[in-house]
Amino acid sequence: MNEIDGANLDPQFKYDVARRPGGENLQLCFACGTCTAGCPVSEVDPEFNPRKIIRQVVLGMRREVLSSPVIWRCVQCYSCTAKCPQNVRFREILRALREMAVEEGYVDSAVFARVDRLGRLAQTLRRNLAEALVSDPARFEEMCRQAEALAPAAAAAADKG
Numbered sequence: 001m002n003e004i005d006g007a008n009l010d011p012q013f014k015y016d017v018a019r020r021p022g023g024e025n026l027q028l029c030f031a032c033g034t035c036t037a038g039c040p041v042s043e044v045d046p047e048f049n050p051r052k053i054i055r056q057v058v059l060g061m062r063r064e065v066l067s068s069p070v071i072w073r074c075v076q077c078y079s080c081t082a083k084c085p086q087n088v089r090f091r092e093i094l095r096a097l098r099e100m101a102v103e104e105g106y107v108d109s110a111v112f113a114r115v116d117r118l119g120r121l122a123q124t125l126r127r128n129l130a131e132a133l134v135s136d137p138a139r140f141e142e143m144c145r146q147a148e149a150l151a152p153a154a155a156a157a158a159d160k161g
């Protein structure tokens with residue numbers, strides 16, 4: 001979701017988002033980027049940029065935002081909401097965008113169950129890695145290698161850290 005197609009901009013989009021619970025402060029965003037800087041997903045995934053998503057909503061990029069897989073990558077950690085100087089509550093805005101994506105037919109409603117499954121899987125993987133971290137370092141390294149083979153961006157971020 002990079003290019004701006006002027007013919008497809010929907011000036012109503014930001015109002016539709018702002019009407020949703022948690023979306024009321026959308027237009028208070030002054031694009032400081034604090035949300036993106038503190039987001040654990042943005043840290044490993046440059047495509048996921050809360051500040052940019054808000055700008056796209058304000059610009060009216062309805063189809064680009066609602067059809068994008070990017071809006072499903074948030075892990076709902078609240079860091080952006082806690083740190084925002086304008087109380088924009090990006091996490092709630094993202095939840096509204098997901099609901100709208102389903103309501104407007106960009107994804108089917110089963111996606112919510114899949115997101116729950118993804119969250120449980122990620123937590124189970126984290127628990128198993130944490131256990132191996134202290135009890136079986138060789139196993140930990142092997143699990144990391146397998147995970148990093150599936151997620152090269154995470155491997156690159158780990159190398160930088």
Ligand code: SF4
Nearest residue numbers: 029032033035084088
């Ligand atoms: S931290 Fe708040 S004000 Fe700053 S870009 Fe993010 S949503 Fe906007």
Ligand code: SF4
Nearest residue numbers: 039074075077078080
């Ligand atoms: S709630 Fe989502 S967007 Fe906000 S900091 Fe956490 S992962 Fe990033």
